[in-house]
Amino acid sequence: MLSTYRGRFAPSPTGPLHFGSLVAAVGSYLESKSKSGNWLVRMEDLDTPRCIPGAADDILHTLDIFGLRSDEPVMYQSQRTPAYAAALRQLQNSGVAYPCCCTRREISDSALHGIEGPVYPGTCRTGIPTEREARSWRVRTDGQVTEFVDALQGVISQQLETEIGDFVVKRADGLFAYQLAVVVDDAAQDITHIVRGADLLNSTPRQIHLQRLLGLTAPAYMHLPVAVNEAGEKLSKQTLASPVDVSQPVTTLIRVLDFLRQEPPKTLANGNVGTVLDWAIKNWDATKLQGVKSIHA
Ligand code: GLU
Numbered sequence: 001m002l003s004t005y006r007g008r009f010a011p012s013p014t015g016p017l018h019f020g021s022l023v024a025a026v027g028s029y030l031e032s033k034s035k036s037g038n039w040l041v042r043m044e045d046l047d048t049p050r051c052i053p054g055a056a057d058d059i060l061h062t063l064d065i066f067g068l069r070s071d072e073p074v075m076y077q078s079q080r081t082p083a084y085a086a087a088l089r090q091l092q093n094s095g096v097a098y099p100c101c102c103t104r105r106e107i108s109d110s111a112l113h114g115i116e117g118p119v120y121p122g123t124c125r126t127g128i129p130t131e132r133e134a135r136s137w138r139v140r141t142d143g144q145v146t147e148f149v150d151a152l153q154g155v156i157s158q159q160l161e162t163e164i165g166d167f168v169v170k171r172a173d174g175l176f177a178y179q180l181a182v183v184v185d186d187a188a189q190d191i192t193h194i195v196r197g198a199d200l201l202n203s204t205p206r207q208i209h210l211q212r213l214l215g216l217t218a219p220a221y222m223h224l225p226v227a228v229n230e231a232g233e234k235l236s237k238q239t240l241a242s243p244v245d246v247s248q249p250v251t252t253l254i255r256v257l258d259f260l261r262q263e264p265p266k267t268l269a270n271g272n273v274g275t276v277l278d279w280a281i282k283n284w285d286a287t288k289l290q291g292v293k294s295i296h297a
Contacts, residue, residue, distance in 0.1 A: 005037025006192045009068075010182070012044045013055035016243035017062045019256075019297055020197065020227040020235040026256045026280075027224045028195035029068050033277075034284040040189055041070035046077040046181050049173075065246045066253055067273040075189060077181055084176040087184045087214055088169060091139055096213050097169060099134030100124040111165075115158075115202055119165035135172035139210065141165060146205035151222035152289050153198065158205035167206055179206045187216040198223040198293045199234055225289055227259065227297035235297060249273050253280075259295055261288040 009025045011017065017025070032039040041063065043056045060074065091097035102123050111118030120138065128134060141160035149155055158164065169180040186194065186207075201223045211218045227235045235241035245252050250269060253276050257264040262283060268276050 004192060005032055005035040006040065006190050007032035007037055007195055008040040008042055008186070008189065008191050009063075010042040010044050010185075010196070011059050012047065012050070013052060013059055014047075014050045015052055015055055017059050018235055018241035019244055019259075020241060021059075022062075022066070022244050022252070023227055023256055023259055023297075024195070024197050024224060025063060025068055026066070026253070027260055027286075029277075030260075030280050030284040031193065031195045031222065031286060033281045035193075037193070038071040039068075040072050040075070040191070041068075042075045042077070042185060042189065044077050044178070044181070046080075046178065047175060048078065062244060062246055065249050065273070067277050072189075075185060077185065080181065080185065080188075081176070083184050083188060084181055087180060088137060088176070090214060091169065092137075094213070096140045097137050098124060098140065098166075099128055100136050100138045100166075100168075101128040101132040101134055103135070114163050114165060116164060119162065120167070122166060125166065136168045137170040138166040139169050139213065141167070141209065146208055148204060148208055148218070148221060150201070150204075151220065152286065153201060153223050153291065153293065156201060156204065158202070160205055160209055164202075164206060169210075179203060180210060183207050183210045183214065183216065186219055187211070187214075191219050193220045193222065195222045195224060197226045197234075199226050201293075222286065223293075224260070225292040225295045228294045230296070232294070234294075250276055253277070259297060261292075263288075 007028050009028045011021055029039050045051045045056055107120060108118050110121045143161050145157050145159050147157040168177050170176055204221055208218055233239045254264050254268055257280055268279055
């Protein structure tokens with residue numbers, strides 16, 4: 001049977017893989033493989049100041065230990081600048097992207113607070129003063145409600161203009177923003193289903209807005225619960241999450257399946273990575289995570 005499902009895992013190489021990212025990797029892999037789909041890995045090494053040399057290879061090596069291998073050559077965002085530039089041109093040509101000269105300070109001084117910090121007050125929407133220079137490029141939002149149905153989290157609605165504001169697609173440091181790059185790459189790789197952590201739920205309406213402006217097909221979304229510590233903080237490099245334990249991959253993989261509420265049988269511990277993944281693909285049931293946004297790891 002020819003499969004039309006194309007999923008992906010898109011880590012940022014800002015450090016070694018930690019438990020939270022392994023959960024997203026395994027979840028996206030199982031959802032894809034249980035539907036006889038292709039699973040691709042994309043290295044989101046776009047934010048070069050945050051990337052750590054060697055981290056991309058280290059992540060790929062770790063994924064390999066867990067039997068998670070990309071079905072196609074790994075795409076690197078650092079090599080995709082011309083594609084992002086073309087998308088920005090398209091937005092500029094249709095008049096929905098505009099240059100912005102505001103500094104972070106100026107914005108926070110005059111902004112209302114939205115769901116992710118200050119909402120851009122629209123200062124440069126009608127042009128920048130002649131004595132000022134453009135720093136970044138923003139995309140226009142409007143008063144419409146952007147809505148989608150997430151496979152686990154249900155209906156998600158956002159009014160981008162008041163909750164987020166016109167957002168940056170090319171940053172003041174010259175780098176393209178994650179929101180633009182991810183949309184361009186998901187379309188370039190014909191991704192049909194995006195499975196990732198619920199920490200990105202708030203970003204999805206911005207990505208859908210960009211897909212519409214660029215005339216791209218929106219993929220289906222499934223946001224998995226994120227792993228949090230005792231304080232309810234997402235496990236990440238910032239919260240000093242430790243790298244995943246690769247010395248006992250079977251044990252670690254079973255922990256991930258437990259976390260994903262797949263109820264792995266005890267006997268799986270006697271197998272190897274291959275047998276654990278086979279069981280997990282056959283028995284994968286994402287509905288066990290319905291409505292769950294975070295789980296204590
Ligand atoms: N690179 C992003 C991250 O590691 C994930 C992007 C995505 O899955 O859309 O948080």
